[in-house]
Amino acid sequence: MIGKKLEKAFNDQIREEYFSSYLYLSMAAWFESEQLQGMAAWMRKQAQEEMGHAMKFFNQVIERGGTVKLQALEAPQQKWASPVAAFQAAWDHEKHITGCINKLMDLAVAEKDYAAVEFLSWFVKEQVEEEATVEPIVHRLKVNEGSTGVLYHMDHQLAKRGKE
Numbered sequence: 001m002i003g004k005k006l007e008k009a010f011n012d013q014i015r016e017e018y019f020s021s022y023l024y025l026s027m028a029a030w031f032e033s034e035q036l037q038g039m040a041a042w043m044r045k046q047a048q049e050e051m052g053h054a055m056k057f058f059n060q061v062i063e064r065g066g067t068v069k070l071q072a073l074e075a076p077q078q079k080w081a082s083p084v085a086a087f088q089a090a091w092d093h094e095k096h097i098t099g100c101i102n103k104l105m106d107l108a109v110a111e112k113d114y115a116a117v118e119f120l121s122w123f124v125k126e127q128v129e130e131e132a133t134v135e136p137i138v139h140r141l142k143v144n145e146g147s148t149g150v151l152y153h154m155d156h157q158l159a160k161r162g163k164e
Contacts, residue, residue, distance in 0.1 A: 005111060010061050016097060028041075030086065038160075056122075095131060105124060140154060
């Protein structure tokens with residue numbers, strides 16, 4: 001049985017993960033409008049991944065005898081100043097999610113809910129990967145900002161993720 005504090009916190013995280021998906025879909029739409037289909041495909045794939053994360057929390061709450069309470073989502077940002085600004089926002093968002101996961105882990109440990117600790121361990125590792133995936137993209141875009149050739153090359157490279 002999941003405790004009430006963790007149930008509420010997991011429901012809050014479901015909202016965070018759905019918002020993540022919504023944010024990345026908004027980024028995908030913006031990249032499409034900028035004719036950067038590879039970056040759009042990358043963000044679409046990221047949005048799908050975040051939806052999967054939301055469902056992991058959704059299923060965990062149900063499996064542990066809790067009640068899922070879906071919450072309203074705020075509208076995500078819809079435009080960015082540049083591709084580097086969009087990827088920087090994605091990286092910042094992943095750092096925010098890492099903080100959320102760390103708080104959940106702290107709560108699970110404090111509540112002595114070892115099933116939740118085990119469940120959250122996957123997310124701790126996943127967030128290391130998430131940040132490590134976006135950071136080099138941000139770095140490459142910043143170093144080469146203003147280079148149309150590099151931008152289009154990166155767009156082409158990032159399109160490969162959408163086809164995995």
